[in-house]
Amino acid sequence: MNVKNIRIKDIAQLAGVSVGTVDRVLHNRGRVSEDALKKVLAVLDQIDYKPNLIARTLGANKTYRIAALMPNPDQDPYWASSKSGISQAEAEWLRYGVTVQSYFFNLYEKDSFKEVAEAVTKDRPDGILVAPIFYHETLPFFEQFKQEGIPYVLFNTNIPEVDPLSFIGQNLFQSGKLGAELMHLAQNGESGMLAVLHINEDLGNSVHLAEKEKGFREYFLEKNHSGYNITTHNLYNPNEPTFEKELSALLDQPALKGIFVSTSKATYIVASYLEKLQRNNIKLIGYDMLQENIRYMKKGVINFLINQNPKRQAFLGINHLVGYLILRKEAPANELLPLEIISKENLDSYLSSGIH
Amino acid sequence: MNVKNIRIKDIAQLAGVSVGTVDRVLHNRGRVSEDALKKVLAVLDQIDYKPNLIARTLGANKTYRIAALMPNPDQDPYWASSKSGISQAEAEWLRYGVTVQSYFFNLYEKDSFKEVAEAVTKDRPDGILVAPIFYHETLPFFEQFKQEGIPYVLFNTNIPEVDPLSFIGQNLFQSGKLGAELMHLAQNGESGMLAVLHINEDLGNSVHLAEKEKGFREYFLEKNHSGYNITTHNLYNPNEPTFEKELSALLDQPALKGIFVSTSKATYIVASYLEKLQRNNIKLIGYDMLQENIRYMKKGVINFLINQNPKRQAFLGINHLVGYLILRKEAPANELLPLEIISKENLDSYLSSGIH
DNA sequence: ATATTAAATGTGCGCGCACACAAATTATAA
DNA sequence: TTATAATTTGTGTGCGCGCACATTTAATAT
Known part of the structure; x- marks a missing residue:
C-alpha cells in the first residue's frame, strides 16, 4: 500500500493547503498567494508527482x-x-x-x-x-x-x-545501403551490372528515392567494388506503352545481375516482368510486404524485401x-x-x- | 457525443433494470431472477458492450x-x-x-x-x-x-x-532455417564444411538448441546442397581447459567455411576465437544484439545475427x-x-x- | 466603524466501473 | 394471517483528477 503513488490530496496535506490550491499551482492558473505557492512548490520539489493519467482521462x-x-x-x-x-x-x-x-x-x-x-x-x-x-x-x-x-x-x-x-x-540513406548489402550478398561474389530502378509515378517522391539510391551507391563505394557497374533508371507511368519497352530493354541486357527497386509498388511490377521474361538469374531487392510482393518472394522472384512498415x-x-x-x-x-x-x-x- | 460508448447505465435503462443487476449479469455473480437475466441478455445481444477499461482500472x-x-x-x-x-x-x-x-x-x-x-x-x-x-x-x-x-x-x-x-x-525450427539461408548467402556460392556449434552450458536447453539445428539442416536438405558438409559440435563449459582445445581444433580445419552458433553467448565466445586465430574467412552466424555481439559485428567478425529480442x-x-x-x-x-x-x-x- | 469589492482558498461534483450494503420483493414457516 | 427467512433488486460510495462554484479572508472604499 505504501508503494502507491502520491495523489494531489497527499500534496495538499503535506503543504497544508487544499487540493484546489495544489491544482491551481500544478496548472499554474494563478489565484494563489505567494505564501501558498511557496509551500506547494516546496513539496513538489521534494516529491516526484506523477498524475494518474487514468483518472485524468476518465474525468476529461x-x-x-x-x-x-x-x-x-x-x-x-x-x-x-x-x-x-x-x-x-x-x-x-x-x-x-x-x-x-x-x-x-x-x-x-x-x-x-x-x-x-x-x-x-x-x-x-x-x-x-x-x-x-x-x-x-x-x-x-x-x-x-x-x-x-x-x-x-x-x-x-x-x-x-x-x-x-x-x-x-526510416533512415532512407541507410535503407539504400542495406539494400546494397543484401544485393551484394545475393550476388554470390560474381560481379556484373546492377540497376537502381525508380518508378516515380508521384513526382513528389523523387528526393525520397534519391536518398535511397545515394545509400545504395555509397555501400559499393565504401567497399571499393569496381567490379559492379551500377546504372540508374527512371521510369514513370506503368500504363504508358513506353514503360514496357524501356523496362524490357533493361531486362534484356545479359550482363544485368541485379535490380534494386526503390518503392514497394515498383517491386512487384518489376517482379512480374522478371517472371514473364524468365529472367530468374536477376536478383531483385525491393520494399515492403505487400500481398503481391509476398507472392513473388515465395516464388523466389524477389530475393529480399526491406520492410518500411x-x-x-x-x-x-x-x-x-x-x-x-x-x-x-x-x-x-x-x-x-x-x-x-x-x-x-x-x-x-x-x-x-x-x-x- | 452520440459516438460515445455505451455504458452500464445505458444498458440498465434499455433493459428496464438497475445498474446493479446489469453488473451482476456481466460478471455472472448470480442473484438475478430469470426474468431480469433474460431482459439484460437481450440488450447485450443487440449491442456490443465494451467496458471502459480506464474507469475499471481507476475504480479497482x-x-x-x-x-x-x-x-x-x-x-x-x-x-x-x-x-x-x-x-x-x-x-x-x-x-x-x-x-x-x-x-x-x-x-x-x-x-x-x-x-x-x-x-x-x-x-x-x-x-x-x-x-x-x-x-x-x-x-x-x-x-x-x-x-x-x-x-x-x-x-x-x-x-x-x-x-x-x-x-x-520464436519458432526455433524456422529460426534455424533462417540461419541456414543466411549462411548459404554468406558463402558466396562456394561450398565446403559448415559447423553447427552448441555451447550447452545449461543442460536444460538442449531440446531448444536441437530444434534450431534441425531447421538449419532442413534448409540444406530442401535445397539438395550436397556440396556442404555439415557437422555438429557440442561444447560445454568455456572455462574448462578442454573447451579451448576442442574449439581450436575445429577452427583449425582449413575446409571450414562457416559456423552457425545456437545461442547468443556462444556467438561472441566463438567470435573472440575467430578474431584471435585470424580466421576471417569463416562466416559466423549467431544470435542477439548483445553488447559483445554488436562489437564483433561492427568489426566484421559476425556476419549475421538473428534477433531473439x-x-x-x-x-x-x-x-x-x-x-x-x-x-x-x-x-x-x-x-x-x-x-x-x-x-x-x-x-x-x-x-x-x-x-x- | 461598516459596507463593498477583490483576492485567495476550499468544497462539491461527475467521469464509468465495481463492489458493499440497504431496500424491496417473494417464498416459507409458524 | 402474521412473522421470518431467502431471494432479488436498487442505491451509494470511492477511485484521482479537473473544473465550476461556494466560502472565507484580506484589501479598499465609504
Missing part, C-alpha cells in the same frame, strides 16, 4: 477529432497498408472518444493535396497525421496548423523544418497524437523504425506476428 | 504483485536483456499499483530452480512470468499455480502442455500479465516474435529504435 470525458491526411489508398497498396494502421489505431481509441477522419489526396496531383489540406484546415481537428509527400505544397499549411496550435505528426516523409510533434519513418508507421502516428492529446505524453521527435530484412525464411514469422 | 485501485522467474542475469548477458525488459515494463505500470518481484535461479542448476520456484509459490503472487528452461522440474509447479488460479505466462521456452495464459518466443519477450510477458489482471484483456496464446535479421547495415537502425 472529451472527444477528440484527428485528421489523417494521406494519399488515396486505392492508388497504391502501400498506402492501403498505412490506412489499415490508422484504422487499427482508431478502433483501439474509439471508446475513449477519439475519432479519426481520413482525407485522401491524389498521389499524382499536387493540387489535389492543396484542396484536401484546405478541407482539413476548415474542419479544425484536434490533431493531424500527415504523409507530406509533396514538399513545397505542404509548407504553408503547417504554418497555419502551428498558428492555430493544432499538433501534427508526420509519417513516411520527413520535413524537419516544419517542426512536427513527431516524425515516424507502413502500417506500423501510421499506427504509431495516431497513437502518438492520442497520447499527446489525452495523456499529455510527449511523443518522440523522431521515431526511426528499424530496417527490417525480409527473406523467404523469415517471411512467415513476420506475417504471423500482428502489427509489429 | 488494487495492487498486483507479479513474480518473474528467470535465470540469473549475471550469468549470461542474454538474460540481462530479459531482465531489462521486465524492468521497463515494471516502470510503466508502477503507478498503477503493479510491482514485479524477480526471482533468479542458477542457469546451471536444476535444484536452484526448484528452490526459487518454491519461494514463488509461497509468496502467492497475482501473476507469474517464467522462463521454464528446465522441463521436468517445472511441471509440478505449474500444476500448483493452476490449482491456485494464478495466471502464468511463459517466455523464451515453450511448454505447451502446461497450458499457459500466453507464450512469447529477449528484452521485448520479457517486456511483452509482463504486459500481457498486467493486461490480463487489470484490464481483463485476453493475451494471445502464442506470440511468436518475428525472426529479425541483423546485419552490419541495419544494426544501427535497430539500436536506435528503443524496445521496438
